[in-house]
Amino acid sequence: MGENPWQPLLQTFEKLSNCVQTHLSNFISVKTTPRSSSTIQNNPISSDSSAPVTTNISTLQKLPLKDKSTGPVTKEDLGKATWTFLHTLAAQYPEKPTRQQKKDVKELMAILSRMYPCRECADHFKDILRSNPPQASSQEEFSQWLCHVHNTVNRSLGKLVFPCERVDARWGKLECEQKSCDLHGTSMDF
Numbered sequence: 001m002g003e004n005p006w007q008p009l010l011q012t013f014e015k016l017s018n019c020v021q022t023h024l025s026n027f028i029s030v031k032t033t034p035r036s037s038s039t040i041q042n043n044p045i046s047s048d049s050s051a052p053v054t055t056n057i058s059t060l061q062k063l064p065l066k067d068k069s070t071g072p073v074t075k076e077d078l079g080k081a082t083w084t085f086l087h088t089l090a091a092q093y094p095e096k097p098t099r100q101q102k103k104d105v106k107e108l109m110a111i112l113s114r115m116y117p118c119r120e121c122a123d124h125f126k127d128i129l130r131s132n133p134p135q136a137s138s139q140e141e142f143s144q145w146l147c148h149v150h151n152t153v154n155r156s157l158g159k160l161v162f163p164c165e166r167v168d169a170r171w172g173k174l175e176c177e178q179k180s181c182d183l184h185g186t187s188m189d190f
């Protein structure tokens with residue numbers, strides 16, 4: 001019998017199909033390959049056991065499991081994030097806080113000095129609070145007090161002291177539509 005006249009066309013089609021499959025699997029980083037020791041089953045939601053989807057281990061090994069955003073937090077990262085939280089809180093603290101809000105600030109600082117997830121920092125902060133009890137009768141008073149205690153930490157770490165008259169320029173209120181992020185309160189409430 002002579003050669004199948006469709007053979008060259010079929011071979012070309014097969015090559016094209018393999019090429020498309022390779023490019024697609026590179027694009028989505030998941031390969032559909034026969035089960036082997038270097039692949040893991042990864043189709044927990046499929047009820048069709050005849051069509052297992054497998055992820056190539058070498059693909060998983062290339063994933064950035066410990067990049068900057070997912071790796072362990074350093075003392076510096078934690079410090080920066082906490083100061084951002086505290087100074088933003090101070091910037092949004094009401095001009096006329098309620099008794100409850102003043103109490104909350106004191107409690108928050110006390111809790112930080114006990115539970116801040118860096119033991120030496122927490123102990124250090126406890127000492128600072130002892131000689132600088134929180135002052136939070138107004139937004140101005142709280143943000144200046146916080147600037148002062150942050151500078152106390154800065155000094156002990158050999159860092160530059162921040163000019164507290166510039167604290168409002170450095171730490172503004174959150175940008176929220178129609179003041180929806182503002183803390184509300186007036187000392188008349190309680």
Ligand SMILES: Cc1cc2nc3c(=O)[nH]c(=O)nc-3n(C[C@H](O)[C@H](O)[C@H](O)COP(=O)(O)OP(=O)(O)OC[C@H]3O[C@@H](n4cnc5c(N)ncnc54)[C@H](O)[C@@H]3O)c2cc1C
Pocket residue numbers: 075076077078079080081082083084087112116120121122124125146147148149150151153154157159161162167170
């Ligand atoms: C309660 C607390 C206690 C800490 N104790 C320790 C400790 O004992 N040992 C330790 O190693 N680390 C401690 N840290 C971490 C340390 O304070 C820094 O956060 C960390 O070293 C990173 O410093 P940084 O130079 O990036 O700027 P940070 O001090 O984190 O400051 C962040 C930003 O705040 C601004 N800023 C600086 N000073 C002031 C200020 N006075 N008022 C307003 N804005 C300011 C600056 O723009 C600065 O870039 C503590 C952090 C906190 C929140």
